[in-house]
Amino acid sequence: xxxxxxxxxxxxxxxxxxxxxxxxxxxxxxxxxxxxxxxxxxxxxxxxxxxxxxxxxxxxxxxxxxxxxxxxxxxxxxxxxxxxxxxxxxxxxxxxxxxxxxxxxxxxxxxxxxxxxxxxxxxxxxxxxxxxxxxxxxxxxxxxxxxxxxxxxxxxxxxxxxxxxxxxxxxxxxxxxxxxxxxxxxxxxxxxxxxxxxxxxxxxxxxxxxxxxxxxxxxxxxxxxxxxxxxxxxxxxxxxxxxxxxxxxxxxxxxxxxxxxxxxxxxxxxxxxxxxxxxxxxxxxxxxxxxxxxxxxxxxxxxxxxxxxxxxxxxxxxxxxxxxxxxxxxxxxxxxxxxxxxxxxxxxxxxxxxxxxxxxxxxxxxxxxxxxxxxxxxxxxxxxxxxxxxxxxxxxxxxxxxxxxxxxxxxxxxxxxxxxxxxxxxxxxxxxxxxxxxxxxxxxxxxxxxxxxxxxxxxxxxxxxxxxxxxxxxxxxxxxxxxxxxxxxxxxxxxxxxxxxxxxxxxxxxxxxxxxxxxxxxxxxxxxxxxxxxxxxxxxxxxxxxxxxxxxxxxxxxxxxxxxxxxxxxxxxx
Numbered sequence: 001x002x003x004x005x006x007x008x009x010x011x012x013x014x015x016x017x018x019x020x021x022x023x024x025x026x027x028x029x030x031x032x033x034x035x036x037x038x039x040x041x042x043x044x045x046x047x048x049x050x051x052x053x054x055x056x057x058x059x060x061x062x063x064x065x066x067x068x069x070x071x072x073x074x075x076x077x078x079x080x081x082x083x084x085x086x087x088x089x090x091x092x093x094x095x096x097x098x099x100x101x102x103x104x105x106x107x108x109x110x111x112x113x114x115x116x117x118x119x120x121x122x123x124x125x126x127x128x129x130x131x132x133x134x135x136x137x138x139x140x141x142x143x144x145x146x147x148x149x150x151x152x153x154x155x156x157x158x159x160x161x162x163x164x165x166x167x168x169x170x171x172x173x174x175x176x177x178x179x180x181x182x183x184x185x186x187x188x189x190x191x192x193x194x195x196x197x198x199x200x201x202x203x204x205x206x207x208x209x210x211x212x213x214x215x216x217x218x219x220x221x222x223x224x225x226x227x228x229x230x231x232x233x234x235x236x237x238x239x240x241x242x243x244x245x246x247x248x249x250x251x252x253x254x255x256x257x258x259x260x261x262x263x264x265x266x267x268x269x270x271x272x273x274x275x276x277x278x279x280x281x282x283x284x285x286x287x288x289x290x291x292x293x294x295x296x297x298x299x300x301x302x303x304x305x306x307x308x309x310x311x312x313x314x315x316x317x318x319x320x321x322x323x324x325x326x327x328x329x330x331x332x333x334x335x336x337x338x339x340x341x342x343x344x345x346x347x348x349x350x351x352x353x354x355x356x357x358x359x360x361x362x363x364x365x366x367x368x369x370x371x372x373x374x375x376x377x378x379x380x381x382x383x384x385x386x387x388x389x390x391x392x393x394x395x396x397x398x399x400x401x402x403x404x405x406x407x408x409x410x411x412x413x414x415x416x417x418x419x420x421x422x423x424x425x426x427x428x429x430x431x432x433x434x435x436x437x438x439x440x441x442x443x444x445x446x447x448x449x450x451x452x453x454x455x456x457x458x459x460x461x462x463x464x465x466x467x468x469x470x471x472x473x474x475x476x477x478x479x480x481x482x483x484x485x486x487x488x489x490x491x492x493x494x495x496x497x498x499x500x501x502x503x504x505x506x507x508x509x510x511x512x513x514x515x516x517x518x519x520x521x522x523x524x525x526x527x528x529x530x531x532x533x534x535x536x537x538x539x540x541x542x543x544x545x546x547x548x549x550x551x552x553x554x555x556x557x558x559x560x561x562x563x564x565x566x567x568x569x570x571x572x573x574x
Contacts, residue, residue: 104177107315114318115556117165117485122553124158126535159385163392178481181316182323185309186478189327192567193229197261199238205264207286208237208279214247217438218447219467223497226328227301229260234300235279236565237287240265248444256444258334302496304562317477318484320559322494326474333475335448342445347453350424355390356400357383358457360450360469363407364435374490376414379461382488383421386459398422402457404450404468406433426450451475457486464489467497493531502528504539504555518548526555 105113128151135147169175199205210228212221225241232239238261241253249255265286278284279298303321305313313320335343359379387399400422403411408430415423429446437443447468454460454472456479462469473494476483495502503525510520518541520526526539529547537552 104181104315105174107311110315113165113168117162117169118556119553120158120161120165122535122551124154125533126551127154129534155385159389159392162389166389166393175481178316180481181312182477182481185312186327186330189309189324190331193233193328193331195567196233196236197238199262199264202238202262202264206235206237206284207264208232208235208239209265209286210239210241212241212244212246212253214245217467218248218444219471220497222329222332222471223467225260225332226325227496227498229328229331230300230302230325231279231298234298234562234564237279238262238264247439249441254336256336256339256441257332258336260332299500299560300562300564302499303502304500304560306564307561308564308566310559310561314559317482319477319494321496322474322484323477325496326477329471329474330478333448333452339445339448342442343449343452346426346429346445346449350402350426350453352402352424352453352456353400354456355394355396355458356402356424357386357459357461358402358404358454358472359383360454360460360462360466360472361403361405361407361410362463362466362469363405363410364433372491374463376410376417378490380414380418382461383459390458400424402453404454405430455479460487462487462489464492464494470494470496490533491530493528500560503542503558503560504528505558506554507556508554510550510554512548512550514549516548518546518550519544520550520554525558526550528555 131147131151131154135144208228208231210225212224214221216224228239231237240263241260242265243252243254246252246255279287302325305320305324309324310320313323317323359376361374361376361379363373383401387396390396399420401424403414403423403425405411405425408427411423411425411427411430415421426446426449429450431437432440432443432446451468451472452475454462454469455475457476460469460472460476462472464470464473469489473483473487476486480486493502506520506522506524506526508520509522510517512519520541521543524544525542527542529538529540531537531552532549535552536549537555538547538549539555540547
């Protein structure tokens with residue numbers, strides 16, 4: 001209890017420190033304004049002064065938010081006290097699937113804690129971005145020195161707050177409870193999928209035929225099969241993959257993976273119906289699955305999760321859609337013995353140990369077509385920050401980084417620039433990922449190895465525009481309690497190709513200060529286009545139709561729930 005009190009007190013002091021640093025900046029900048037007005041080019045100075053004033057107004061907004069965060073921390077303190085008190089009196093009534101001494105935190109507690117975590121990160125992104133802009137726009141040596149000092153101190157304050165929140169997240173073995181919940185709920189979903197995919201009688205079973213079109217890379221094609229399985233799950237249809245040639249394996253899917261279910265298509269011997277809207281018709285016995293089927297915009301498509309597991313999932317996980325999609329990736333990642341052997345041999349030669357950070361550097365043909373190029377320094381900023389945080393929690397003897405890339409030259413570049421890190425990379429895999437070799441079986445083994453290892457990293461930096469990055473993140477959720485904060489994307493937010501709109505609710509109004517910003521009012525909701533990782537997000541106000549920027553902390557995720565079948569398994573999800 002004393003540890004919890006000290007940890008929360010430290011969180012309050014951290015936020016007070018942040019506010020003090022901001023007030024120091026405002027005071028200093030205001031004291032220099034007269035000097036700007038009486039020197040140099042007046043027009044240029046007016047422009048700079050306007051930028052400074054705009055930054056100050058933004059700072060004042062953020063200070064108000066920090067006050068709100070402090071209130072939330074006090075609320076969490078109260079909730080934590082109730083949780084500890086309740087756990088002592090109700091240990092005997094703990095649900096049988098939880099084998100540690102507590103029932104776990106309430107949903108309200110977890111939502112409040114995640115809210116604070118998000119605000120701390122968004123505040124630091126905002127502060128860092130604005131200070132760099134201020135430094136670039138106001139070319140004055142003493143201000144640059146102050147900004148550099150503030151960036152250094154601000155980073156230390158942010159690191160302290162993040163570590164306090166990490167302690168809060170894992171106090172009193174709640175991390176073990178999360179892992180137990182994730183494993184047990186995951187086992188229920190795996191049993192449901194296995195039951196659906198292995199019907200007792202194929203002749204009485206409705207099918208969904210999943211056709212692999214060979215028109216995109218492995219990550220894209222695997223996500224298409226995930227889409228097929230989600231569609232089958234939501235409509236109580238067994239999914240089958242035709243035994244047709246595959247660009248990675250001429251003999252088909254089952255050359256690499258185990259069958260996803262019973263061979264019902266061969267047994268029934270029927271031609272599938274191609275109209276995707278007939279998925280809702282019980283009299284149609286077979287449907288063809290193609291990527292454009294996602295345009296039917298069904299309620300069950302990601303980012304929706306089944307209504308019957310939503311409450312339990314929300315309690316232990318910060319990104320329920322990623323966990324849900326990850327269960328289907330896990331179901332598919334069952335390999336033929338030859339595939340399993342190749343992957344295990346590849347991993348063995350890397351001498352894999354943890355803790356370790358992972359980075360997925362996308363180059364070659366993907367750059368400028370599907371995503372922009374990101375230099376290794378952009379990845380390593382987050383890796384260095386993660387190791388600085390880790391060193392405050394435990395001894396770190398060696399800073400290890402697993403590098404996965406489709407460009408074998410990246411390893412030499414990053415080793416030269418960061419000699420104090422131990423980089424682990426399979427260069428055979430990088431060479432096989434070259435566009436000329438990509439569709440060979442050995443190349444596929446390498447991709448699978450990379451996905452598995454990236455998912456096993458303690459922290460991952462990648463680009464969510466990459467299907468491989470998203471697969472690794474999804475799979476990561478299946479062998480952790482809550483790994484939703486164990487990744488940093490350099491571009492997109494997490495998404496699923498063909499998903500329905502990602503909706504967030506407004507929790508604080510936003511008054512636009514710049515031309516590219518939009519107004520948000522109470523009770524508005526936003527269709528999110530992306531997070532710019534600088535304190536701002538972009539989206540469309542669903543009430544006004546306006547699209548533009550707003551401060552990211554002013555919205556919160558709204559989980560979409562969908563009614564799906566309750567499968568005949570003995571496990572309860574309540």
